[in-house]
Amino acid sequence: MADENAPQHPAPPSAPTTSGTPGGSSSPSGAHSSGMSGGPGGPRPQGGGGRPGGPAKRGKRNFVRKKKVCRFCVDKVDYIDYKKAEILSPFIQDRGKILPRRMTGTCARHQRWLTVAIKRAQNIALLPFAAEL
Amino acid sequence: MEERQYDLIFICRPDTPEADVDKVIATLEHAAVEKGGKIEKTEKWGRKRMAYRVAKLREGFFVYLVVRSSHGEVVKELERRLKVAEPVIKYLTVRLDEELKRQEKLKRHRDRRAARRPRKTAPVPPQPSSPAPSGEQSAATS
Numbered sequence: 001m002a003d004e005n006a007p008q009h010p011a012p013p014s015a016p017t018t019s020g021t022p023g024g025s026s027s028p029s030g031a032h033s034s035g036m037s038g039g040p041g042g043p044r045p046q047g048g049g050g051r052p053g054g055p056a057k058r059g060k061r062n063f064v065r066k067k068k069v070c071r072f073c074v075d076k077v078d079y080i081d082y083k084k085a086e087i088l089s090p091f092i093q094d095r096g097k098i099l100p101r102r103m104t105g106t107c108a109r110h111q112r113w114l115t116v117a118i119k120r121a122q123n124i125a126l127l128p129f130a131a132e133l
Numbered sequence: 134m135e136e137r138q139y140d141l142i143f144i145c146r147p148d149t150p151e152a153d154v155d156k157v158i159a160t161l162e163h164a165a166v167e168k169g170g171k172i173e174k175t176e177k178w179g180r181k182r183m184a185y186r187v188a189k190l191r192e193g194f195f196v197y198l199v200v201r202s203s204h205g206e207v208v209k210e211l212e213r214r215l216k217v218a219e220p221v222i223k224y225l226t227v228r229l230d231e232e233l234k235r236q237e238k239l240k241r242h243r244d245r246r247a248a249r250r251p252r253k254t255a256p257v258p259p260q261p262s263s264p265a266p267s268g269e270q271s272a273a274t275s
């Protein structure tokens with residue numbers, strides 16, 4: 001590390017004598033390690049470059065949230081059948097609550113159809129209103 | 134009045150012999166015809182576990198019918214018969230023709246768009262359902 005920093009920064013005097021030339025020859029690696037030595041200065045240019053591309057990466061919280069896609073849109077569903085309880089069951093909680101859109105990623109239109117379908121299925125005992133005991 | 138389509142599901146006690154279930158279906162069919170309707174489809178789903186207890190039972194014999202009629206008298210009569218039928222513990226009638234109409238319309242719309250899409254450069258899809266490029270191709274070829 002220290003030897004590659006040598007060309008850009010005044011480093012400890014022992015380093016440049018041993019390997020000043022290899023650091024200078026590989027300039028990209030040198031630039032990278034200089035960022036590491038510079039602490040917060042290093043990640044910042046990278047983050048600035050990534051900002052227009054990926055808005056999910058932002059600030060210190062460096063996690064990428066997976067984009068949720070409406071399952072019904074993917075399958076191009078035009079009608080959600082209330083008779084197929086196995087289709088509806090992933091969208092209810094164990095206790096029988098209908099899951100909100102923000103949890104499942106369902107689009108507004110399909111969520112509207114879905115709630116109707118779930119409520120119909122509940123009425124004919126295909127899905128529970130609430131978990132029993 | 135134009136014809137309407139209904140789904141009719143009813144649940145019998147699980148211990149009723151199938152002959153009795155058939156009898157119920159037969160009476161319903163008879164009543165529907167009498168009132169000017171028609172039972173298009175009959176499906177016996179058989180014994181299934183119910184999601185909650187109905188009449189202190191956990192299981193039920195599910196029967197699914199598709200009813201067509203042009204006035205509400207038919208459904209009224211069918212529901213009355215189901216109410217008095219001994220083995221029936223639960224029933225549900227759902228009017229479906231409008232939803233099926235909507236489904237058809239959406240499908241037509243989608244097919245039309247899939248058909249003309251290859252010529253145009255893809256604009257922003259007007260529908261919220263953003264079709265995947267692979268699915269589109271398959272839709273266009275089919």
